[in-house]
Amino acid sequence: MTIEQNFFNEYRLMYRPFTNQLNVQLEKYQLYSSQWAVLRLLIDKGPHSLVEIANFMFIEKPSVTRLVQKLGELGYVETVAGKDKREKLVQLTAHGETIVQEIQEHLKPFLEKALAGVPTQDIEIATQVLARICANIHQ
Structure with a gap:
């Protein structure tokens, strides 16, 4: 197995x-990872x-529409008029901001456990490497 194959195999396994x-x-917040990604953005x-969210997540706009509808039903987001009245922007509600902060605190131990034993410097390097790979793929 080449170094490239090994790298992406380890990524897939993780x-x-x-x-x-x-x-x-x-689950406690009635969310999935894709919905969480929208809230984090x-x-x-x-x-x-919606188009910006779709581009950021590399998914189709109809998928984003469904994600945003569900987040709206939960009271986490709302749509508002943009600078141009034809443009609609998705933003967090006050409740959504509170929930995001609560979720971040809830996830902290999970994320720390996942990264246990990995030096901070290695995490920073891995973050840069993954960002570069993403940029390479989307060129």
């Missing part, structure tokens, strides 16, 4: 179990249009 366990952690970078 990704699904991580996502499955993350979904277990999010909104808390980190502010309101976004």
